[in-house]
Amino acid sequence: MLTIKTIDDININERLYQLNLGPQHPSTHGVLHFLLTLDGEVVVKAEMLIGYTHRGHEKMAENRIYEQFYPNTARMDYLSGMIFNTGYCETVEKLCGIEVPKRAQYVRVITSELNRVASHLLGIMDFVMGIGAYTPFLYGWDDREQILDLLETISGSRLTYNYSRFGGVRVDVDQAFCDGARRFVDRLRGRFKLYKDLITDNIIFIKRTIGVGVISKDVALDYGVTGPTLRGSGVKYDVRKNEPYSSYQDFKFEIPTKEEGDCMARYLVRMAEMEQSLNIIEQALDNLPEGPVRADVPRFITPPAGDCYHSFESARGAVGYYIVSDGTRIPYRIKVRAPSFSNLFVMNKILPGHFVADLVAIFGSIDVTVPEIDR
Template sequence: MLNIKTIDDATVNQRVYQLNLGPQHPSTHGVMHLLVTLDGEVVIKIEPIIGYSHRGHEKMAENRIYEQFLPNPARMDYLSGMIFNHGYCMAVEKLCGIEVPRRAEYIRVITSELNRIASHFIGAMDYAMGLGAITPFLWGWDDREQILDLLEGIAGSRLTYSYGRFGGVRNDIDQAFYNGTRRFIDRLRGRFWDYENLINQNIIFIKRSKGVGVISKEDALTYGVTGPSLRGSGVKYDVRKNEPYSAYPEFNFEIPTREAGDCLARYQVRMAEIEQSLNIIEQALDHLPPGPVRSKVPRFVTPPEGECYLTFESARGAVGFYIVSDGSRIPYRIKVRAPSFSNLFAMTKICPGHFLADVIAIFGSIDVTVPEIDR
C-alpha cells in the first residue's frame, strides 16, 4: 500500500487545506509529489512523497554481471549521467584493484566536468524558470546543447552516457572534440556577461531569491545535504577536494561557497562552479598526457570477495556507491547513496512559513533529479 494521502473530507471546511503539488505539475521536474498543507498561501507543512519513478536499479544490479550494469548508473541521475557512469567504474575498479591510465583519468575529468556544467545549467536556469523567467532557461539550454553535441561526438549518446569502462574509457577523444571544447569554453566565458545582465542583476530575481529558503549550516549537516546546496550554506565540502579521486588532485580549482544559505546563494554557487569547471577542463586539455585510454582488463571482471564504498561528487552532491561482492561475476548488492534524496528532505525543514510560490523556488534551487531519489 503506497503512502499517498489525498485531500480528505475532514479538511474541506477548515481554514487549513492540503494541496497536492504533483505528481504531475509543471515545476516538479518529473513525477514528484509534494503534499503541501496551506493556510491561505502560507505553507504550514510540506511532505514529499517519493517513489513514483522507482525503477529498481539497485535490484537490477543483483541480476546481471558488472559490465551489464554499466548503462544503469547514468539512468539514475540522467542530468549527470557521465559522472555517475565514471563513478560506478571507479567503484568497480577500486573493488578489483584495476589501474587506470592517466590519459583516461584526464578524459574522465573533462567529460565529467562538461556534464557538470550541463547539469548546473539546468539546475540554475530551471530555478529561474520556477520564478517565472522563461528566457534564462532557454539561454541555458542553448549553452547546454553545445555540451551535449560535444559529448555525443565521443560517447555516442546525448544524455544517458555509457562512456566509461572498467580500466578507462571506451575510446580516445578526437581532434574535433578537443577543438570543440576549446571553442565552447571561449564561447561560454563570453556568455557570463549576458547571464549577469539577464538574471544576476534582475531586481525581481534578487527579490524573489534573497533570504528565501535559508538552510542553516546546522540544518544542512543534520539533513545530510551535499553539493551546491551545502556549499550555499557556507560549508566548504566538496568530495573532489576533501576526498580526492581520479585526477582531481592534479588540478587547481576552488570550491565556491556562500554564507547566506538562501536560494540566491545556491544559485550563485552553481554559477560559480560552472566557471571552476571551465578552469578544470582547460587545465586538463592543456596537460592531456599521451598514452592508452584503457588498461588491460579481462573481458568480464570477477572481483574478489569483499566490499567497497566509493564516493564522488555529482552535480547534486556526494554520491556513494557501496558494492558488495561475493566473488562471482554478479554483484551481491549495490547500494547507491543519492544526494537528491537527502537534499530534498531538507525542504521539509525550511519550507514552513514560506509562501506557496517560494516552495517552487526552494524546490528549484535545491535542484533534485526525481529518478535519482527513487532509483
C-alpha cells in the first residue's frame, strides 16, 4: 500500500527528488514552470513559478493614452482576445458614461461568443492532447479555423483582433458574416457527435479524467476560482448571468454546472458551454437590430476623474478591469484581474497525491493561459 508522506516526514535527500517541469516543456502552454517534488512518480509538492512572459502590460497602460491600450488587451489572453478587448472598451465606456448602440452591443456579443467557442475548442483539444490523443486536437483545430476565418472577415486579424472601439465596434458586420456565423453554428452542432464518439465516450479518456484532480466546492471558492473550472465544481456562477453586462440579459441561456469537480466535469462543462454559446449566437443573429455600430465619441477620449471596476466573463473565468482616471487622457492605473491566476494556483492544493501524468491532465482541464497571468 502506497502511503504518501508529507514533505516534513522524511529527509528530502533520502527518497524525494525535484523535477523542473517547464518552462520549456511540451505541455505547459506558454512558459509556466512547475517545480515538483516527487516521490517516485507521485507529486508530493508542487510549486508554480510564473513570470517568464511578464511584459508589464499594466505599467505600459500608465504611459499611454486610453486608445493605445487596445492592442495590449488582446495580448494578455491571446486565446480570447476579442473578449478582453471588448471588456476593456466596456470598462472605459462605463467610466465615461458612453451609451453604446444596441447593434454594436449585439455584434460584440456575437463576436465574443464566437471567440469563446474558439477558446473552448482549443482548451478542450489541448487538454485531450495532453492526455495523449493528438488527432482530436486537429479536428478541433479545424472547427476553430472556421471561427478565425469568420472573425478575420470583419476584424481583419486572426488572433489579436482589436475589433471593439470605445462606443462600439470598428467595422459593421455584413450579411456574409451573418450567413457564415449561421453556417458555423450548424456545422459545430453537427460536430458534437464526433467529439462524443472520439473523446467523451472513449474508455481511456474516461479512466484518465474521472476522479482526477477533484476541486471541491469549498476549495474552489476559497481560491477564487472562476469560469468553467468553478462551474465544474458545482457553483452556478457566471458573470454573464449574475451581473449581466452588454446585452447578455436579452438572451436565453443556461449555466451548465457539474457537481463532481474533476477533470471530466470541467471538460463536460466546457462542452455544454459551447452549445450555450451557439444558442446565444443564434439568438443574437436572429434579433440583430439595425442602426449604427459606433456611438459618437471624441477621437481621443478623456474620462472624468474617478475609478471604475468592470467584470466580465472570459473563456477562463471572471476578468476584472479596474481603471483609475485622474481626468487626463492617460490612465492613472489599470489593474487587471486575470482568472487564470486563481485557477492555476488551486493546483497547489489539489496536485499532491497525483501522478505526473495527472498533472498534465489537470493543467489541461483547468485551461490556463500563462501570458494572462504574467501580463
